Amino acid sequence: MTEYNILLDAQKMPDAWYNVTPDLPAPMKPPLHPVTHQPLKADDLSAIFAMSLIEQEMSTQPAISIPGEVMDIYQLYRPTPLRRAYRLEKMLDTPARIFYKNESVTPSGSHKINTSIAQAYFNKKEGVNELTTETGAGQWGTALAIACSMLDMKCTVYMVRVSFEQKPYRRVLMQTYGADVVSSPSDTTDNGRAFQAKFPDTTGSLGMAISEAVEVAAKSGGRAKYSLGSVLNHVLLHQTVIGLEAKAQLEQVGEEPDVVIGCCGGGSNFAGISFPFVPMKKKGKNIDFIAVEPTACPTLTRGLYAYDYGDTAHMTPLLLQYTLGHQFVPPGIHAGGLRYHGVAQQVALMVKEGFMRAVACHQNPVFDALQMFAKAEGILAAPESGHAIRVAIDEALKCKESGESKAILFNLSGHGHFDMTAYEAYTNRKLEDYDLDQSIIDAAESVIPKI
Secondary structure (H helix, E strand, C coil): CCCCCCCCHHHCCCCCCCCHHCCCCCCCCCCCCCCCEEECHHHHCCCCCHHHHHHHHHHHCCECCCHHHHHHHHHCCCCEEEEEHHHHHHHCCCCCCCCEEEHHCCCCCEEEEHHHHHHHHHHHCCCCCCEEECCCCHHHHHHHHHHHCCCCEEEEEEEEHHHHHHHHHHHHHHHHHCCCEEEEEECCCHHHHHHHHHHHCCCCCCCHHHHHHHHHHHHCCCCECCCCCCCHHHHHHHHHHHHHHHHHHEEEEEECEEEEEEECCCCCCHHHHHHHHHHHHCCCCCCCCEEECCCCHHHHHCCEEEEECCCCCCCEEEEEEEECCCCCCCCCCHHHHCCCCCCCCHHHHHCCCCCCCCEEEEEHHHHHHHHHHHHHHCCCCCCCHHHHHHHHHHHHHHCCCCCCCCCEEEEECEEECCCHHHHHHHHHHCCCCCCCCCCHHHHCCCCCCCC
């Protein structure tokens, strides 16, 4: 058996991000102002975002150059390895060829740092020295804390309460890099106090944490800006370095993917691995793009396709997306990064048009796959990444049944070294599989603006 040690030379790292907007299968509807419900203008976002990022958000250029200063930092860890999972293939006795892009080797332990570095850089270039943000599982907060430390910026992270309690070492890691970490909802913001009064025993949600972080930036008088780890176009743009590298790495060994898989919360890592292959599908290559989400937060598989807010307090623009309602509070599953009520509008559009598809998984089958992958490949992956691993295994088993030898590519978005309470619960058979009751979805969707 010939092992692939597929690593691109640093000189071959992408020097431009890929913008999927010109290649979307249908025109994208404009974001709307949260108050007037009119199409959003660049100036409407200037209070919370750097102008360079706003320009990227609205760009229709097919590629956007990566600044040299960002490239310099990327080269600390990029390109990341692409590996063929020979041992997993053998364990499954499948003719499928399984490849995984390993983003867990980055300084933050996940793909999130690809955009945190870029966002911190563009803000710093415009004279901003403080960023606020939210985080679910802590991967995004960690990534932004590292980026801010590298660029000598202050960082404040509002961490969803359930993850703040479940993942204390994530909090300590962020604090080690100099970030202030606040359990959300908190008593430090007007929105946080309002959420505590309305939902006194809440486990929190990304929607609440976003509201708090946006409030701080909006009230800072320009001193601080807000930074988002997923959902928005410019965030997905920065993550395309993942798929661009994977595409080049596969080409080195004469491979093209038949199936591309990523876990999906807000959509950044799924977009990062899948978007650079969109032109290939448009030219006729039959690629099955699969976004994987938890059954506890089934945004793409059971949500409503509608305009909705990205946060609970109506401070963010309205995006046309799949949504469970901006007031939705999902169960406290361990895949905290996938506990978001909405999804990126670009991903939503391609699922709506049938260009991509989505599936939902329970916790226990996900952890079955995580354990299998750990035993076969020696890597302890994050619960979020386990959703992609689960479906990659399922697709490989379908190949075993059919005899097809498909090339399956998935993104291993992060490691699980800070998720041991989740693994402990799984080992002790204490993980609960959640099927979200339709009445909860109906109630959540009842608050969606009628646009």
